[in-house]
Amino acid sequence: MSVDIACVGFGPATAGFLTTLSRRLSASDLPPLESAAAPGLPLQVVCYERADDLGFGVSGVVTRARGLRAAFPDLDGAQIPMAARVKDERVLYLLDPLGASRRSASLRAADRTIRALRGVLPFADEALELPFTPEFLHKQDGFVFSMGQLMQWMSAQVLASGAVQLWPGTPVARALVEDGKVRGVRLVDQGVDRQGLPDAAFMPGMDVRAALTVVGDGPVGAVGRQLDAELGMPPGNARREWAVGMKFVVDLPEETRLEPGTVLHTLGFPEPEIFGFLYVHPDHVASVGIFVPSGFASPARTTYRYLQHYVQHPAIWRHLEGARLRSWGAKSLLESGRRGEPFLAGDGFARIGEGSGSTNVLTSSGVDEAFTTGVQLAEGVIALLEAGRPLTKEGLEEAYVARRRASWIEAEARIAEKARDGFQRGFVPGLVGMALAGLTRGRVSLGHEPPHPADAVGTLEDFYAGRIPAEELARLRAECEARGVPLHDALMDRAGWPAVPLDGKLLVSQQDALLMGGKVQAPPGYADHVGFRSAERCRACGKRVCVEICSAEALRPGADGVPSFDREKCVHCGACLWSCTGRLEGTDEVNLELRAGTGGLHSAEN
Amino acid sequence: MDTVLLLTHTEADGGLPRAALEALSAARAVGGPLAVGLFGASVERAAAALAGAGATKVLAVEGPAFDDPRYGTDAAAATALAKASGATVVVAPATSRMARVAAGVAQRLGGRVDTHVTQVASDGGVAITRWFYKQRIEAKLRREERPWVLLVDPGAYPAATVEGGASPVVERLALSADGLTRTKVLGLRAPSSGEQTIRPDAKLLFVAGAGWTKKQASGKPEPERAEQLILGLLRSAGASLGSSKSLVDQAGEGQKVFEFMTHLNQVGQTGSTPRHPKGLATCCHGEEPHVVGWRFIRERRAVNLDAGCGWARGKADVLYVADAFAVMEKVNALLAAKR
Amino acid sequence: MSTGYQIVVLGSVVPDPLQTLEPAQTPQGPGLKNELMLPHVLDPWAAHALYEAANLAARTPGSKVTLLSLGPKAKLQQVMMAVGQRVPFELVALDGPAGGFTDPHEVAARLADAVKALPGLDRSRLLLFGGWESASRGAGVTLQLVGERLEIPDQFQGVDQLTPGPDGAFEVLERVEGGRHQVSSCAGAPAVLGWATGSLGEPKNNPQVGMANMRAIMPALQKAAPAPVGTGRVEYLSVAVPRTQRETRIVKDMSPDDVARELVEWIAQD
Incomplete structure (x- = not known):
């Protein structure tokens, strides 16, 4: 099958691309852009999305929405469910009321000082409110969105134009690369068994040839990573910094005093490295969540358990007591920003969105940037097509990359480039480094570039040194291994984290979160999208961070030392990919393979 | 009036x-x-x-x-x-x-x-x-x-x-059937997929969930053993068989899971809502069997490895946290001995 | 002259079956909380009917499948992206509410008019397909009502199989009590068939089918006529999620042998 433009993934970047392009294609006052693939017809544009529907599983957001408002000048939020103007923004430093988090001596000293001065500081519910939100972080003029709802709203506009086709539930297996040129995409095989072998009603993945392949499949997307592997990265660029964001969308108690548009940013708890947020949507709904970064040294990273403790922190719980889980989800964030930028364009392809390194880690903003890169690409493509020029590397460099380089995306990405390096030296230097980078517009920074995430994970023995003896760690490890369960719960219980009092409303087991909050499903007839290159390497791995961090308990300790994978539980957050410590020698690749797959969350409220 | x-x-x-x-x-x-x-x-x-x-x-x-x-x-x-x-x-x-x-x-x-x-x-x-x-x-x-x-x-x-x-x-009333229909009823047919497992008059509904096909303590799925255990119970207790959607879907996708199971067995949202005095759910973790599928089952018990199973909780009278394979093996032996 | 069937499938959108549903009052009558935010799918039984229709059309040359849907245009558009990749069909859309509390008699009147208005409709080739159940109202009522309005005397419900025979006749398997099927033979179209789940697997996503379908689906959606159906003269006195909470006794740490003994005793009790 042949089309003119094939897009991979429908996220904010592709939404920006297709919004802009479809407006041009349906403009009646301009000469039509004709298809080369189907002569006589208008430009043929298709977009394949992996998830079962558009807007499924993407994360919620607070954004300044500069790019969005440029594209939708009348945007007031009223037409998009769950959208609210930012009204009240605060930053809270959360102390540890349990004494269970791992805090450095300097942080403990700071905590003691804060507690001693509680009478004169804005201190309540074990939290210190910062006097102001730093300029680089604030979203005062922006919006709180449900990304799912925003994406559904944008997809409806794009579709209604009739100018482009969007196909959810259709993962792209790979780009068709010939002599360094991208010639289109190949869709995944259907009617196969878990190993990918033909089964009942086998239908091999179809090749869709296209003059331009727009790669907007996010930070862990299979096509983007394939291109990185086959074409390499620009000199000096690499993807080293990641985080997984996990959140609950909750119905707040009826008597809540939280106003729509309230935004809380938090730091300090459940572990100093874990940042958190609470955004308030209209109609007594809020998004609350945390980010667990790849720099977090513990191999027993469990986002879910940490999130359960986070929502119970007195400064958060005072808003959430009586709340009910409505939706739940998790997503990887590529926090390398500009340093993780791949080749943005080549013959027959262009990269947009988070996978193109557009996320800004200093301003904690990614959606608006991603959307804007899509708009920029569309503007470039329209200019090339109108001029009758081919979609080659040269043309795209000139029409898209140059446009992006000249924009605020690039300027702000440069400021943010080294903003988080201070975290390589610790939590406090990390904060200071961010502040310095923010205040000096990137001219001053602390620390150094982070190592490959596989090398950032420490050992359990180091992480729990002085708190859990090595012999006991060995015993816990053996017990969990025998029971076939991850290690994190046993470790956290032992480290002093109290049992979570499950209430069946907000505090529910991780498996129930899949059903109540995410409605996780996977259609039959597709191959497993997580696998391991070498069983030997898995067996030799003492850490199994992939199992510990798995947002949905889809990866579990398996037979023969190789983790088992349950496709029906996977939410496609991708955290297993950058948490795999089995780095292949001489490359940035790891032992865990994450391919394109269907299924995942069935919720458009995230 | x-x-x-x-x-x-x-x-x-x-x-x-x-x-x-x-x-x-x-x-x-x-x-x-x-x-x-x-x-x-x-x-x-x-x-x-x-x-x-x-x-x-x-x-x-x-x-x-x-x-x-x-x-x-x-x-x-x-x-x-x-x-x-x-x-x-x-x-x-x-x-x-x-x-x-x-x-x-x-x-x-x-x-x-x-x-x-x-x-x-x-x-x-x-x-x-x-x-x-x-x-x-x-x-x-x-x-x-x-x-x-x-x-x-x-x-x-x-x-x-x-x-x-x-x-x-x-x-x-005098009513002529002339011209009322172009349909002839030819008879009744039982499904061809092996044993008849739907028994509307049974005292017990046995609901099987997808856990029966998942990996067991041995580290491998044990479909043959699961099939024997389920059929064993249906025979010895004279029970009717219900299934979760995920389990029948596996059967429908060419993965021959259980010979005797078809979409007719499915209970819950897109399946039936059978009525029996008692129901026993095993290896089910999900809304459909527990909430919709057995709304009309009077006494309900469940065997499940997850104590926190929010779907059995509040929906079943008793939730046994146990390995259904081990339990059903013993149940079948006890029922066989009784006969 | 063509000998194939004209298969019209009636079906609309319903909330994705795994979603949590709660009733809410709206100015138009009862509805669902967050109804527009809930992911929607083509009603599962109607979807089976559509797949069976496509399967029958593929086996019967000259046949054509039309999906007639009354639902909110935005939701129909969204659901068509998933359904449109599966099997070839033409869409006729009516823009109106698809919730379970709308009155089936009002819906049926609109649908029957839409069927009658289909260009080139030939009653002698018409098969009216739909679900015998629905995830919104249930029980194949709308389908039967449309069948009556079109004066089709042969109707079947709980259909799992349709096998065309010679001379336009076909054999039908309908679900009846006791996990059995009633086998009937019908002399031919027109007929109404309310499908159970049948035995076909879900068709695979086919990009070429999607491309071809969508060229007609988008224009069909754009010209969807408004169909403001309501709750009729129904007076809703209360709408609620039934209370089903039980005091669950959770038994941990009991050996499988003891669990088995307790279960066997329980099974034996009257």
């Missing part, structure tokens, strides 16, 4: 369907004068079974043409009976045969229809309670329009007790 017609077909043997006496209880709740309408090959036995039901009259459409369950003839017979009765409310049991024609009859009468009715009340005019969204939401409602055809879910009412009494005189 509303007048009510209890409308039912006869069984193939001429008797009264079990659900008809339940529908009679619902019909009585309307509170108005009651008529009975019967159709089938021969209505004698069914009419006798309703002697003493308190009907003011019994109407019938009878004859070989009305023997087989079939839309054209059944809808004509039911419409004729409803018209002749003059009733404003028509109550019928939700058998497959009545469900096939109820809405069509309402349309022919110029009336309205409601299905999935579970309660009829007559305070301040007839009001009904019925399911929406596949047994997930229930609503109480009234309609102004008449006649109003109500299809009463089986099990919603206890069977009415019919005091022994003289058989009422059956008024037979």
Whole structure:
């Protein structure tokens, strides 16, 4: 099958691309852009999305929405469910009321000082409110969105134009690369068994040839990573910094005093490295969540358990007591920003969105940037097509990359480039480094570039040194291994984290979160999208961070030392990919393979 | 005041369907004068079974043409009976045969229809309670329009007790079957997928979840062992088999999971909502079997490895946190020893 | 002259079956909380009917499948992206509410008019397909009502299989009590068939089918006529999620042998 433009993934970047392009294609006052693939017809544009529907599983957001408002000048939020103007923004430093988090001596000293001065500081519910939100972080003029709802709203506009086709539930297996040129995409095989072998009603993945392949499949997307592997990265660029964001969308108690548009940013708890947020949507709904970064040294990273403790922190719980889980989800964030930028364009392809390194880690903003890169690409493509020029590397460099380089995306990405390096030296230097980078517009920074995430994970023995003896760690490890369960719960219980009092409303087991909050499903007839290159390497791995961090308990300790994978539980957050410590020698690749797959969350409220 | 017609077909043997006496209880709740309408090959036995039901009259459409369950003839017979009765409310049991024609009859009468009715009340005019969204939401409602055809879910009412009494005189309506249908009923067929595992009269419903095909303590799935255990229980306890959607879907996708399992076994959202005195769910973790699938199971127990299973909690009377393979092995042995 | 069937499938959108549903009052009557935010799918039984229709059309040359849907245009558009990739069909859309509390009699009147208005409709080739159940109202009522309005005398419900025979006749398997099927033979179209789940697997996503379908689906959606159906003259006295909470006794730390003994005793009790 042949089309003119094939897009991979429908996220904010592709939404920006297709919004802009479809407006041009349906403009009646301009000469039509004709298809080369189907002569006589208008430009043929298709977009394949992996998830079962558009807007499924993407994360919620607070954004300044500069790019969005440029594209939708009348945007007031009223037409998009769950959208609210930012009204009240605060930053809270959360102390540890349990004494269970791992805090450095300097942080403990700071905590003691804060507690001693509680009478004169804005201190309540074990939290210190910062006097102001730093300029680089604030979203005062922006919006709180449900990304799912925003994406559904944008997809409806794009579709209604009739100018482009969007196909959810259709993962792209790979780009068709010939002599360094991208010639289109190949869709995944259907009617196969878990190993990918033909089964009942086998239908091999179809090749869709296209003059331009727009790669907007996010930070862990299979096509983007394939291109990185086959074409390499620009000199000096690499993807080293990641985080997984996990959140609950909750119905707040009826008597809540939280106003729509309230935004809380938090730091300090459940572990100093874990940042958190609470955004308030209209109609007594809020998004609350945390980010667990790849720099977090513990191999027993469990986002879910940490999130359960986070929502119970007195400064958060005072808003959430009586709340009910409505939706739940998790997503990887590529926090390398500009340093993780791949080749943005080549013959027959262009990269947009988070996978193109557009996320800004200093301003904690990614959606608006991603959307804007899509708009920029569309503007470039329209200019090339109108001029009758081919979609080659040269043309795209000139029409898209140059446009992006000249924009605020690039300027702000440069400021943010080294903003988080201070975290390589610790939590406090990390904060200071961010502040310095923010205040000096990137001219001053602390620390150094982070190592490959596989090398950032420490050992359990180091992480729990002085708190859990090595012999006991060995015993816990053996017990969990025998029971076939991850290690994190046993470790956290032992480290002093109290049992979570499950209430069946907000505090529910991780498996129930899949059903109540995410409605996780996977259609039959597709191959497993997580696998391991070498069983030997898995067996030799003492850490199994992939199992510990798995947002949905889809990866579990398996037979023969190789983790088992349950496709029906996977939410496609991708955290297993950058948490795999089995780095292949001489490359940035790891032992865990994450391919394109269907299924995942069935919720458009995230 | 509303007048009510209890409308039912006869069984193939001429008797009264079990659900008809339940529908009679619902019909009585309307509170108005009651008529009975019967159709089938021969209505004698069914009419006798309703002697003493308190009907003011019994109407019938009878004859070989009305023997087989079939839309054209059944809808004509039911419409004729409803018209002749003059009733404003028509109550019928939700058998497959009545469900096939109820809405069509309402349309022919110029009336309205409601299905999935579970309660009829007559305070301040007839009001009904019925399911929406596949047994997930229930609503109480009234309609102004008449006649109003109500299809009463089986099990919603206890069977009415019919005091022994003289058989009422059956008024037979003359109805020609000519031109009513182009359909011939050829017979009944059991599914071809091995053993018949659906037993509506069983005391126990055994619900199998997808956990039966997952990896076991051995580190491998054990489908043959699971199949033996499930079949063993069905045989030794005379139980009926229900399944979660995820389990039958596996069977439907060419993964031959269990030879005897088809989509007919599925309970819950897109499956059936069977009625049995007892239900035992095993290896189920999900909303459908626990919430929707066994709404009409009186006593419910579950065996599941997850103590936190939010779906069994609050839905089952007892949740055993145990390995269903080990438990069922022993249950089968004990039941076998008993026999 | 063509000998194939004209298969019209009636079906609309319902909330994705795994979503949590709660009723809410709206100015138009009862509805669902967050109804527009809930992911929607083509009603599962109607979807089966559509796949069966496509399967029958593929086996019967000259046949054509039309999906007739009354639902909110935005939701129909969204659901068509998933359904449009599966099997070839033409869409006729009516823009109106698809919630379970709308009155089936009003919906049926609109649908029947839309069927009658289909260009080139030939009753002698018409098969009206739909679900015998629905995830919103249930029980194949709308389908039967439309069948009656079109004066189609042969109707089947709970259909799992349709096998065309010679001379336009076909054999039908309908689900009846006891996990069995009733086998019937119908002399031919027109007929109404309310499908159970059948035995076909879900068709695979086919990009070429999607491309071809969508060229007609988008224009069909754009010209969807408004169909403001409501709750009729129904007076809703209460709408609620049934209380089903039970006091669950959770038994941990009991050996499988003891669990088995307790279960066997329980099974034996009357």
